[in-house]
Amino acid sequence: MTAAIDTVLQGALLGGLYALFAAGLSLIFGIMRLVNIAHGDLIVLAAYIALVVVQATGIGPIESLAVVVPVMFAIGYVLQRGLLNLTLDRGILPPLLVTFGLSIIIQNVLLEGFSADSRKLQAGAFETASLRLGADLAVGWFPLLIFVTAVAVIAGLQALLYRTRLGRAFRAVSDDPEAARFYGVDNRHLFALAMALALAVVSIAAVFLAVRTNFDPAVGPARLLFAFEAVIIGGLGSLWGTLAGGIILGVAQSVGARIDPAWQLLAGHVAFLLVLVMRPRGLFPRAVD
Amino acid sequence: MRAALLETHGLEAFYGDFQALFGIDVAIAPGETIAIIGANGAGKSTFLRAVCGVLAAEPGRIRHRGSAIGGMPPDRIVARGIAMVPEGRRLFSSLSVEENLRIGADVGRQGPWSLERLYRLFPVLAERRRAAPTSLSGGQQQMAAIGRALMTNPELLLCDEVSLGLAPVVIRDLYAALPAIRAEGTAIVVVEQDINQALQVADRVYCFMEGRVTLSGTPKELSREQIRAAYFGM
Numbered sequence: 269m270t271a272a273i274d275t276v277l278q279g280a281l282l283g284g285l286y287a288l289f290a291a292g293l294s295l296i297f298g299i300m301r302l303v304n305i306a307h308g309d310l311i312v313l314a315a316y317i318a319l320v321v322v323q324a325t326g327i328g329p330i331e332s333l334a335v336v337v338p339v340m341f342a343i344g345y346v347l348q349r350g351l352l353n354l355t356l357d358r359g360i361l362p363p364l365l366v367t368f369g370l371s372i373i374i375q376n377v378l379l380e381g382f383s384a385d386s387r388k389l390q391a392g393a394f395e396t397a398s399l400r401l402g403a404d405l406a407v408g409w410f411p412l413l414i415f416v417t418a419v420a421v422i423a424g425l426q427a428l429l430y431r432t433r434l435g436r437a438f439r440a441v442s443d444d445p446e447a448a449r450f451y452g453v454d455n456r457h458l459f460a461l462a463m464a465l466a467l468a469v470v471s472i473a474a475v476f477l478a479v480r481t482n483f484d485p486a487v488g489p490a491r492l493l494f495a496f497e498a499v500i501i502g503g504l505g506s507l508w509g510t511l512a513g514g515i516i517l518g519v520a521q522s523v524g525a526r527i528d529p530a531w532q533l534l535a536g537h538v539a540f541l542l543v544l545v546m547r548p549r550g551l552f553p554r555a556v557d
Numbered sequence: 558m559r560a561a562l563l564e565t566h567g568l569e570a571f572y573g574d575f576q577a578l579f580g581i582d583v584a585i586a587p588g589e590t591i592a593i594i595g596a597n598g599a600g601k602s603t604f605l606r607a608v609c610g611v612l613a614a615e616p617g618r619i620r621h622r623g624s625a626i627g628g629m630p631p632d633r634i635v636a637r638g639i640a641m642v643p644e645g646r647r648l649f650s651s652l653s654v655e656e657n658l659r660i661g662a663d664v665g666r667q668g669p670w671s672l673e674r675l676y677r678l679f680p681v682l683a684e685r686r687r688a689a690p691t692s693l694s695g696g697q698q699q700m701a702a703i704g705r706a707l708m709t710n711p712e713l714l715l716c717d718e719v720s721l722g723l724a725p726v727v728i729r730d731l732y733a734a735l736p737a738i739r740a741e742g743t744a745i746v747v748v749e750q751d752i753n754q755a756l757q758v759a760d761r762v763y764c765f766m767e768g769r770v771t772l773s774g775t776p777k778e779l780s781r782e783q784i785r786a787a788y789f790g791m
Contacts (some may be wrong), residue, residue, distance in 0.1 A: 433663055440649040440660050446645040449631040450609060451638070451709065452664035554651075 270404045271526075279522025280515050283498075284415030284438030284532045285480065288473035288497035291422055291493050291507065292466030298505045298554075299358060305367040308492030309374040310548045314340050315483050317389055326507035329389040329479050336471040349460040352547060356459070357445075369479075371488065378485035386482040395479060418514070421469055422507050426517060427511055429507075438462060448506045497540040502557030503550025512551060517541070561620075561638070562587045563713055563743050565610065568618045568627075569602075570607045577603040579768045585713065590735070590745045592759035594752050597789060599765040601748040605715045609633040609641040621713075635664055644718045647704040648690035652676035654701050655686040661708030668710025669741045675704045678737055693745055696727035703734070713744045720751055732758060752784060765789055 304310075313338055321332040351370075355362040369436050391410065398406040429435035441448040441458050449455060452477050477483060477491070498517050502509025524535020543551065558650075558682045561584040570578040578600050585591050591741055607627070608610045608619060614627035640661070648657050658672060676683035679700040690698055699719055706714055720728040728751075735758055738745065751757040756761060756776040764772040764787040772779065772787030 427610075436652065436656055437663065439651050439656075443649040443651050444647050446611065447643055447649070448660075449611070450635060450643060451660045451705065452632045452635045453660075454630070454632045553635060 270402065271553075275526045276519055277405070278411070280413035281407060281415045281497050281518070282522060283511075283515030283518025284411070284418035284474055285514070285539055286498045286517050287418045287495050287511040288414070288421060288469065288476065289495040290502075290510045290514055291418075291425060292469045292473075293492075293495045294499045294502075294505070294507060294510045295425060295466050295469070296498070296527060298507075299438050300445075300459050302352065302356065303360075303367070304466075305364060305491050305492065306370040306374060306488075307367075307470070307495060308339075308490065309371045309449045310489040311380075311474045311477065311491050312378065312468050312483060312485060313343075313374050314467070314471045315389075315478040316382055316387075316485075318389060318471075318478055319382075320477050322389060327541035329398065329475050332389075333471060333475055336475065337468050340467040340471040341464045341480050344464035345460045347467075348463035349456060352463065353456050353459055358548065371492075375485050375488060382485065384486070385480070386484045388482050389478040393495075400520070410479065411542055414480070417472060417476070418511060422511050425465075425469070426507050459474065481500035494536070496539045497536065500550055501540055503553035505554035506550070506552040509550060509552030509554070516551075560587075560627075561585060562589075563619070563621050565604075565608070565615070565619050568604070568607060568614060570603050570612050570614060572603075577768050578607065581765075581768075583763055583770070585744050585746065587712065587767070588742045588744055590739060590740065590747070590758055590760050592755035592762045593746060593748045593765060594750070594755050594762060594784075594788065595765035597750075598767075601765050602717055602766040603768075605641065605658070605717050605748060608634075609639060609715060618627070635709055635711075636666065636771065638666060638710070638712040640706040640709045640714055640721060642702050642706045642716045644721065646698045646703055648698055648705070650689065650691050652690070653674060653687050653780060654682055654690055654693065655702055657705050658682075658708050661705040664709040670707045672708075678707075678734055679704060694727075695723050696730060696773055699723065699727075699731055703731070703737050707738065707743075711743060712749040714738065716745065716747045718748055718750065720749065720754060728754065732771075752788070764788055 293304060296302050296304050317339055318329060318332045318336045321335045322329055352363065352366065355366045395410050396408045399409060402408045415545060429438055437453045437458055441453055441455055445455055494517060498513035499510055501516050502513030516539060520539035521532045521536040525532035564584040565581050568578055568581040569576065569593060581604055593604065595725040602613065607614045610629050610631035616627040619627035621639065624657065626634060649660065652789050681697055682700055682704060685693060685697060690701060719731060732754065747755060747758065759776060761775050762773065762779065763770055764784060766787060772783060
């Protein structure tokens with residue numbers, strides 16, 4: 269019994285990381301209907317930026333966020349304003365092709381600059397410290413921190429979207445970009461802000477990923493896949509749904525790994541396919557379109 | 558006529574290779590109400606879309622208070638005080654009625670229009686302020702769309718086919734709000750297919766046909782025959 273609870277609990281905490289991967293993707297798709305194929309590689313890029321900051325300054329990985337978040341925010345703004353905005357309003361193919369190309373470019377630039385060696389960020393004793401919940405049950409402080417951060421980030425994004433003037437403009441532009449322009453909303457700037465925000469969230473996910481596990485320039489696409497699955501399970505356009513999607517994916521992987529370590533990824537994909545078959549619009553679909 | 562608030566000189570507009578406007582000259586004085594009438598495809602909506610910046614235009618062909626604004630982006634045009642009530646209302650469906658109105662206020666222009674003032678003009682919107690726009694009746698949606706534009710505190714309000722698809726009694730209610738809007742000194746352009754409605758409210762009328770102005774004048778000056786000729790080209 270304890271083993272079962274442990275499996276689900278660890279899986280749910282892992283789901284927090286997947287939700288962080290997915291939140292930016294969900295935000296971008298929700299606001300501008302842009303499917304960002306390079307999302308996973310941008311996570312890896314942020315991890316390498318954190319690596320550089322940590323190596324250059326000697327500060328801890330969590331502290332490095334003070335640099336990585338603003339840098340990724342700026343990259344997001346420029347990337348959207350200078351490149352991705354040009355691909356919108358021309359059908360679904362151009363954004364897919366351009367972000368696919370971007371994905372390949374990022375992977376190869378990282379390979380060129382950092383080699384194919386696996387890297388990891390060290391967070392010291394905190395990485396392995398745990399909180400004992402019962403005789404045979406404990407949760408790591410670090411996975412707990414990831415999960416709590418994921419909930420806080422999603423609550424923050426939700427508050428931004430539904431309680432602020434900027435969020436109102438984001439939702440208006442998502443409903444009807446042309447009509448939004450009639451009321452003073454500058455699409456290009458707003459889309460750039462949305463991407464900047466998404467990549468700020470990506471930075472947080474990236475540092476957690478880099479502390480939790482090894483990474484190299486080629487791991488991006490797999491993170492993109494987890495992010496996609498979390499978004500689709502939760503329902504397009506719903507941020508809390510994305511959190512739920514991440515948790516379901518994490519629990520499924522954890523249960524699969526418990527049965528047989530080789531089944532971890534397979535179990536996640538099977539859970540995703542089951543949701544897709546039974547609830548094609550996801551568990552908490554927001555938009556009617 | 559007083560110095561124009563907005564004037565166009567030889568305004569042309571294109572959808573790709575298709576030319577929709579062939580040299581439109583229109584002048585609107587501060588506080589004046591203008592009606593643009595014409596059959597489907599006459600270029601009425603195209604004219605409004607060019608004025609509010611959605612369609613490309615040569616800068617000098619559209620002047621607002623003397624400065625060239627043709628082709629300026631819509632977000633800057635609305636900040637200058639030219640607000641559009643688009644055809645088909647186009648309320649933001651994931652925003653509540655009140656949030657739709659606030660989007661207008663977010664433009665940040667000072668003026669007579671506030672939520673309270675607007676709710677006095679359209680009391681039913683106050684009752685439905687938290688509702689989703691899609692749950693409103695057509696007439697209520699149109700009120701919200703007009704309200705959203707008014708919340709930008711415009712000096713020129715462009716109304717594209719506000720009566721389209723609405724029952725006559727609802728149209729009468731909508732037009733009943735017009736005097737209160739005019740009383741604030743706002744100039745109004747209404748694009749209408751309903752000629753009688755247009756003649757009743759307008760100080761001056763322009764008739765468009767196939768992208769050209771075929772007739773203009775005050776409702777008193779124009780005879781039925783002239784309008785029919787200008788409208789249908791026969």
